Amino acid sequence: MKTSPSTTNQQAASSPPASAAALRLQGVHKSFHTNQGPFEAVAGIDLEVGTGEIVAFLGPNGAGKTTTIDMMLGLTVPTSGTITVFGRTPRAAVEAGEISAVLQTGGLLRDLTVRETVTAIAALHGAKERIDTVMERTDIMSLAKRKVSKCSGGEQQRLKFALALLPDPRLLILDEPTAGMDVSARRSFWATMRQDAVAGRTVLFATHYLEEAQEFAERTVLIGAGRVLADGPTAQLREMTGGRVVSALLPTGRPTTPAVQALRAVDSVSSVRLTGQRVLVTGPDSDAAARMLLNELGATDLEITTPTLEAAFMALTGEES
CATH class of the missing domain: 3.40.50.300 (P-loop containing nucleotide triphosphate hydrolases)
Structure with a gap:
């Protein structure tokens, strides 16, 4: 089927470019x-x-x-x-x-x-x-x-x-x-x-x-x-909230302050929180924090969790959890 130049031009005008984004x-x-x-x-x-x-x-x-x-x-x-x-x-x-x-x-x-x-x-x-x-x-x-x-x-x-x-x-x-x-x-x-x-x-x-x-x-x-x-x-x-969280139990009978100070001195650690003997370490290099907790500080019951999208959402939008 042949088309006239005017018909072709009309089709071109009504059709979106092939490379258009969705x-x-x-x-x-x-x-x-x-x-x-x-x-x-x-x-x-x-x-x-x-x-x-x-x-x-x-x-x-x-x-x-x-x-x-x-x-x-x-x-x-x-x-x-x-x-x-x-x-x-x-x-x-x-x-x-x-x-x-x-x-x-x-x-x-x-x-x-x-x-x-x-x-x-x-x-x-x-x-x-x-x-x-x-x-x-x-x-x-x-x-x-x-x-x-x-x-x-x-x-x-x-x-x-x-x-x-x-x-x-x-x-x-x-x-x-x-x-x-x-x-x-x-x-x-x-x-x-x-x-x-x-x-x-x-x-x-x-x-x-x-x-x-x-x-x-x-x-x-x-x-x-x-x-x-x-x-x-x-x-x-999800990583924009500061990286993975490493949770572990510090040994009982030892002062916790030196352990917290040692963890905060690690370059890849963003934050350290302590609740009783349970320490929570946040940072992009969870392996470094885990090695220190296990090998140098004698921690036990270690767990590594990935930040959730909810955490990123709360951090970036200022919403309260």
């Missing part, structure tokens, strides 16, 4: 007018997410997460700065079916059955052929005849997930996606997400389950006060 935010600000005056919810975010990444988007309440997600989806526009999804505006990407979302807000029609709900939304997307595929993929086929009002919170989340998959989006934005799911359903959900990421789908999710981000996200973005506080591999962010 998601790019550049200098994004968002302000609102309140009774107390202007409030800047997002104070300058720069972020780029590549194709096939699974990224956790974390921050305390009021950090600007929801506002940022709304802008990513074209539900609101930045006061300044730009957002693109595969080279398009968010609204154009939504219309093209390249981005979908599972949000906490937005209800389902309670009097419809699960299959009727999926069928209705599939008709809007012109994706009737995907009904069975997404229902099987999200494990809701057994709920097909059940009314939405009779579904549990976790089952309704799985239904929302099915609806989001209908246009076969290249980017999924998930806001607390596993809220209400039991442990088994959460693990099944993330197994599906990993398979999709391997196939090239990009996933960005906000969650309050820090262990979920720690286990399933390759990369974590921490935000606070409308800005990116940290962005990097999840394992690397």
Whole structure:
């Protein structure tokens, strides 16, 4: 089939560049007018997410997460700065079916059955052929005849997930996606997400389950006060709290002060805490601390633990545990 030059130019204008990032935010600000005056919810975010990444988007309440997600989806526009999804505006990407979302807000029609709900939304997307595929993929086929009002919170989340998959989006934005799911359903959900990421789908999710981000996200973005506080591999962010913690029991019958002073003199030790005979040593080189405790100080019951993402979250956002 031949195309005219004008047709070719129109296609080029409507198609995003092949090298476009899945998601790019550049200098994004968002302000609102309140009774107390202007409030800047997002104070300058720069972020780029590549194709096939699974990224956790974390921050305390009021950090600007929801506002940022709304802008990513074209539900609101930045006061300044730009957002693109595969080279398009968010609204154009939504219309093209390249981005979908599972949000906490937005209800389902309670009097419809699960299959009727999926069928209705599939008709809007012109994706009737995907009904069975997404229902099987999200494990809701057994709920097909059940009314939405009779579904549990976790089952309704799985239904929302099915609806989001209908246009076969290249980017999924998930806001607390596993809220209400039991442990088994959460693990099944993330197994599906990993398979999709391997196939090239990009996933960005906000969650309050820090262990979920720690286990399933390759990369974590921490935000606070409308800005990116940290962005990097999840394992690397965990180390930002000062390294591993070495715990051991110092020998009874000996003064503990010399032992604590010796540990604090080690270059790789960041902090030393003492509770009775139990000493906690934090630092990037846990091996050096362990050798001193065992070989020089005669300590016993030694344990080495890796810092959690929760610890990094608390340290970087200033939240109290």
